[in-house]
Amino acid sequence: MTSSGRARKNRLWWSRRLVGRWLSRARFSMLAAVCGCGLAAVLWYGVPGALHLARGHAYFSISNIELEGNRRLSRREVLHWAGITVHTSVWDAPPDLVRTRLLSHPWIRNVKVQREFPNRLSISVEERRPVAIVRLEELNYVDRGGHVLGPLREGDSPDFPLITGLDSPAAAEFVSVGVHRALRFLRLCERFRGFDAISEVRVDRERGLTVFPQRRTVAVVLGWGGWREKLARSARVLAVWEGQMNRVAAVDVSFRGMAVVKLHEEPPPATLRAKKGLRV
Numbered sequence: 001m002t003s004s005g006r007a008r009k010n011r012l013w014w015s016r017r018l019v020g021r022w023l024s025r026a027r028f029s030m031l032a033a034v035c036g037c038g039l040a041a042v043l044w045y046g047v048p049g050a051l052h053l054a055r056g057h058a059y060f061s062i063s064n065i066e067l068e069g070n071r072r073l074s075r076r077e078v079l080h081w082a083g084i085t086v087h088t089s090v091w092d093a094p095p096d097l098v099r100t101r102l103l104s105h106p107w108i109r110n111v112k113v114q115r116e117f118p119n120r121l122s123i124s125v126e127e128r129r130p131v132a133i134v135r136l137e138e139l140n141y142v143d144r145g146g147h148v149l150g151p152l153r154e155g156d157s158p159d160f161p162l163i164t165g166l167d168s169p170a171a172a173e174f175v176s177v178g179v180h181r182a183l184r185f186l187r188l189c190e191r192f193r194g195f196d197a198i199s200e201v202r203v204d205r206e207r208g209l210t211v212f213p214q215r216r217t218v219a220v221v222l223g224w225g226g227w228r229e230k231l232a233r234s235a236r237v238l239a240v241w242e243g244q245m246n247r248v249a250a251v252d253v254s255f256r257g258m259a260v261v262k263l264h265e266e267p268p269p270a271t272l273r274a275k276k277g278l279r280v
Helices: 003-055 075-082 095-103 169-192 227-240
Strands: 064-068 108-116 120-127 130-135 139-143 148-151 162-164 198-204 208-213 219-223 248-252 259-263
Touching: 064 075, 075 095, 075 120, 095 108, 095 120, 130 169, 162 169, 169 198, 169 208, 169 227, 219 227, 227 248, 227 259
Parallel strands: 064 120, 130 162, 162 198, 219 248
Antiparallel strands: 108 120, 130 139, 139 148, 198 208, 208 219, 248 259
């Protein structure tokens, strides 16, 4: 065989070999594509169904719920707000969702939620603490931040300062501001011990605050602003009338540098009449 014949034969052999390799790769690619499509179909249609069956299986039903921090709220009420029942799957109780639901409760200030598979949920709540009672349509607890916590229940303690004057339709837009100002005054009283205890704080949008001390049946008109100085001034006035408080109806210290003492209708003795207007 001549050299040209051998070269032609070699070229033909290489061509057939290359064609064979290409066909082999094409068959492999087609097989991989078919397998990929099949796997995708299984994942698309099979996995969601399997997950749905797994989520609904009794094995994942929440059967171990640890709850702490609830004092006023019952276990049943907390779980109701959390959206958890005896049939809830642990898959359907993600911590962020449970926390968001519970924080919508007016009595809950903070929540920690921990989920552990296959069937355990841990909830720790921090409840708000009432510091006063505000009279709106009904008596409601209010916390230090001014959050209205809801109506008093049967058996709830009424032993808190009462905030009044905000239950009329005219004061509807002033409720939030009025509650916060009354609470600020109560904190000031705690800090500087203006009175032994406060029975009532009456809020008026125009006239300001009128306070009723618990130990003395007398109204103390403070108005708006300068409460620290007014508390000191009212304390001096009440000290002057100590032992004769039954004659005093109100003490008005809303005027700068002055205290006006309003007596009851019956005429007081002549020695007391001179005390009606005091400068302190």
